[in-house]
Amino acid sequence: MDKKLMAVGTSMLLLKLLEEKDMYGYEMIRELEKRSNQVFALKEGTLYPILHSLEEQEAVESYEKAAQSGRRRKYYHMTAKGKKLLDAKAQEWNAYREAVQTVMGGARFVLC
């Protein structure tokens, strides 16, 4: 997939995860893998520039908190602006999905 498109899609997925609770980067990667049955197994380092860009856009905020193990982790929290961004991206995605389905559905009809 085109890298830029992938980044846009990934940022939507990350925001979706953060909509539920505040998470740190590694936790998000694991959660994405789990929920997508390993389909979204990104190069893990690429997650952080996306998170930092979202922070630049004020869609997320970060804070540090010590985990149970004692290790300090940087948690991300979705802002109100992030929620709006997620809604916009989800709408775009739905429109895209419907368009793809229409085209693919039409193609199957012809083939059948």
Place this chain on the structure above:
Amino acid sequence: MSSVKEMDSGKPAAVDTAVSESGKNESARKIEEFLEEVNEQIRYKPMRAAIDEELKGHIEDKTELYKEYGLEEEEAVARAVRDMGDAVEIGIQMNDAHHTRIYWPLMGMALALMVLGVAGNIRYFWNGTLDIWFLNDVIAENLYFPAGVVALLVVLRWGYPFVIRYVNKICVCYLVFCGFVFLIRFSSGFLYDILKGTVFAGRLLSLSVYFGVLILAAPVLAVFLYRQRHKGVRGILYAGLFTGTLLLTQVFRMYGDYLSMAVFALLATFFAVLLYMAFRGYMDMPVKKTVGVSAAVFLALLLLGGIFRPDNSAIELFLTPERHAGDLWEDGYNGVLIKELLGRAKPAGRADISQEDLYAYGTGKWYFSEGGPGRWEGIQTLEEMEAYLNQFYQEDTVTLENILPQHYQNNYRIAYWILKYGWLPAILLMGAMAVFGALLLGVSFHIRNRLGCLVAFAGSICLIIQYLFYFLGNFGYQFGWFGTLPFVSEGKTGILVNAVLLGLVLSAYRYDLVMEERMHV
């Protein structure tokens, strides 16, 4: 639990938990190499440590997972690092997300306002010939504009990191300096007389320097308040105590009531920053409680600063200038005269005032003559004053510039524009300054970093308050000592102080994307 080999090939892995020391070193080296490659792409070096820590934490978590699957330390680290992806690409993308920046609209408008100020000064001193006197005046009066630009650029580059790094030391310096000035003036005989005679101390103790000291305390106070946010009521009281100490000279009216505007700007910043922190949820106590305590301390400080003192001459001058209009040189008369003249201004073009009326305004006859609204209290008689003024102009030669208050090019720049060019052009220029104020607030609230936002907010409040009070003064409502119209009117301390304030606003914006919260606390 599945093993890593199951993940890769579906076969169980052989587990060996013994880790050699050399293996550990090799693992650490691999992580360091990866982080170094990322770092090489990040131009703003202070940002590197925070990025390192986050990426390193991720690698360590993933390493733990691989070790749980049965891999040895070295192999686990190698895989964890490999899973991260291309270090250079990550570094480049991180650098894109973290770069310093300049808010050009604000910078451009400040420079445009300065050009307007310099042009006004040149016009004021223009005597029709390009002689040595003209050049001397123009250079002397405009020297602080380029100095202001230099101060702006220096503070833009280093100001914000400096303030947040050394805020405790800056606060101590503030207390020492204010204590020193207070003691010297309090001794009001021996020490004051000795020091007043010296150039350095004389300047140090001057009204304009103390004005600058109070105004520049506002961004420092914002940092101080932010750092007290977890201390509840105690934190607000500490900040109140710090601010109150800066106002000691005001308690004893050592500068009269001239500094009332600076005191008001500082205290308005105190209250506004606390309100902002309360409503944004930065404080560790309920919003209502924060607002209540902040308002109480704010009012107490206003009382301490003498703003509500019944005989505060700044308030009197502001509300009832005619009570302070006993002769042509009193500030109250300036307010009365300006109000009268503005009533004759036209929507566009020069105010239509006859030579006879101009002369009456200049000599004060319109106000102080028998039947006029004012009462002459000057040392000289009104006739003696007229004879004195006749050295400079007669009824047939008097001009608008002759009759305006002294230093009108500094203190009444707006009123002068209205009288000379009409209301519409002047309103346009005031509109441009309102846009400048809106940009200041806009950029402050655009800063994502909490402390950066507060520092910029504090600087913006002080600049906007100066504009507001200057505008009011130009409509005949002068409050305290005449400040400058930021970046436009001539001044020395005023230009430098405002350049520093704007520099801090722009500096907080500049470092917004490259400074993490942890760097602030």
